[in-house]
Amino acid sequence: MHLSPMVQTFALHFGEMGSRWGISRTVGQMYAVLFASPEPMNADQIVEALGVSRSNVSMGLKELQTWNLVHLKHLPDDRREYFTTPDDIWEIVRNLAEERKKREVDPTLSLLRDVMMQNPTSEADKYAQARMGEMHDLIEQLTGWYDDVQKLETERLIALLTLGSKVQKILEMKDRLTLLPGSKPSGETARGRKEARKDTA
Amino acid sequence: MHLSPMVQTFALHFGEMGSRWGISRTVGQMYAVLFASPEPMNADQIVEALGVSRSNVSMGLKELQTWNLVHLKHLPDDRREYFTTPDDIWEIVRNLAEERKKREVDPTLSLLRDVMMQNPTSEADKYAQARMGEMHDLIEQLTGWYDDVQKLETERLIALLTLGSKVQKILEMKDRLTLLPGSKPSGETARGRKEARKDTA
DNA sequence: CATTAGTTTCAGAAATTACTGAAATTACAG
C-alpha cells in the first residue's frame, strides 16, 4: 500500500466496514481512497495505492458505478478514465440509500405483499401472515418517511435532523394553537395509519 | 425444510437478505422462522424446520443473542431452552440499530476523531483530513438524530415518521407565529452547525 | 488498417466464511 499513514488507516478501516455491509474489503478500500483524494484517480493509481491487481480494480470500479457511488471524469489530453466521489457527502448517503432500497427493500415489500394475498393453511400460518403484515407495515412506514425526506435539499434535511425529537414539542405547541379554532390535533394522521393496519391483519 | 410454503418463502428470502447485510444465510433463516412462529421454539425444532446441523443452530442462536434479537424462555417441565423474537417489531429494529451503532458506527467515529488530531504531512493529506471531517460530522448528525429519536415510545416514533418532511411546513408556521414577538427563526440551530464545520475544514 | 494504450472478461487459484459430526462440557434429576 503506497498511501500516507493517515489515508491508509482510513482505507483499512473502511474496507473492514465495507465487508460487514455486503461490499468486499477491496471495494471498500477503493472507495475510501477515492473519497479522500483531492484529485480524480484512474485505475492504475488505485492499483498503485492499494497494491491489488488491475483486474480487481476494474471490477471494483464497475461495482461502485452500479451503486452510483463514483463519477466518471475525463481529463484533457488523457484518454484514461478518472473517477471521483461526489463533493456533497450527503449525496453519497442518498445514493447509497436509494440503491439499497431498490435492491433489498422493494423486493422484500413485494414478497411480503404477495404473502399477504395467500390464504393461510393453518393457525400457525395465520399467525405468520399477521407477523409478516406487521413487518410490511413497518417497512412501509420507514420507506414512506425516507421517500418524503429524501427529496429535501441538504440544508433542509440537516435542519430536520438537528431538530430530532424536539419536533414533538413543536407539535404540542402547534396543537395548543390550532386547537383554538377547533381543528384536529396533529397526532391524527399516525393513529389513522395504525388503525388501517388492523384491518389487514 | 419442513415448513409451510408460506414460511418457507419468507425464510428463504430473509436468509438471502441476511447474507447481504453481514449475517449468514442460515442465521437469517433461523430468525425468519422464529419471527413467524406463534410459539417459542427450541434448537431442535429449528433443526427440524431448516434441515441444518444441530451445532450450526447452536452457534446461530448464540449470534442472535449477541445481537439482542432473541429472547430466551423456559417452559415448565422442560429444561430445553426456547427462543422468541420480541412482540413489538419496532423493538427489533431498535435493537438492531443499537447494536450496529455500537459495533460499526462508534468505532468509525472514534477513528475519524483520532485522524482529526493528527497533523497532515502534505497537501493531499490536508484534503483527506478535511474530507474525513465531513464524514465525521455527517455521522454525528445522523447518530445525534438517532439517539434523540430512539428514546421515543413506538407510538410517538410512528407519529414522527408519518409526519415526515411535513414538519417543514409546521416549522414555517411556527416561525410565522414566533417571529411576531421577535424571537429567532427555527432554522438557526442547523445553520449554526454547518458553520462550525467550516472552521474544522 | 496496423499499432498501441486502456479496459474488461473470465477461468482457475487463493482466501475467507459457513457448516458438520464427534467429543467435551454443563446442568439437572434421581
Next chain:
DNA sequence: CTGTAATTTCAGTAATTTCTGAAACTAATG
C-alpha cells in the same frame, strides 16, 4: 455422586466469495 439430557466447542471439510494473470476486446493514433 451417577447418569442422562441439553448444549457448546472445535477441528476438519465444504461452499462461497474474492482475487489474479492471461487473453480478449475497444477505441484512439499515426
